[in-house]
Amino acid sequence: MPEFIIHPGTLTFVGMLIGHIVAMAWWGSSLNSRLNALEDHKESFTERMDLLEQHIKETKDMLHKMEVLLARIDERVGSKKAPLADSP
16 A cells, blocks of 8 residues: 655645635634724714704804894894994
8 A cells, every 4th residue: 555645845835725714714804894893983974974964054044044134133223323433
């Protein structure tokens, strides 16, 4: 019966192959968890941006209402204004 001899290069190749498979599986799971965390952050960021847009819209509406109110006040009080002392 002939002896079965394994070449040392074959063992090295198989060991490196197994090592690469394990490393790629670990790297893939790490990358997947990072991608999941990034998705959560993206959702949170989107919610905050929506809130910010809502606040901006409300502020613009309030500013417009104040401008209208100031224009009405100016119309009512404008004729009653006393001339400024420094104006010619």
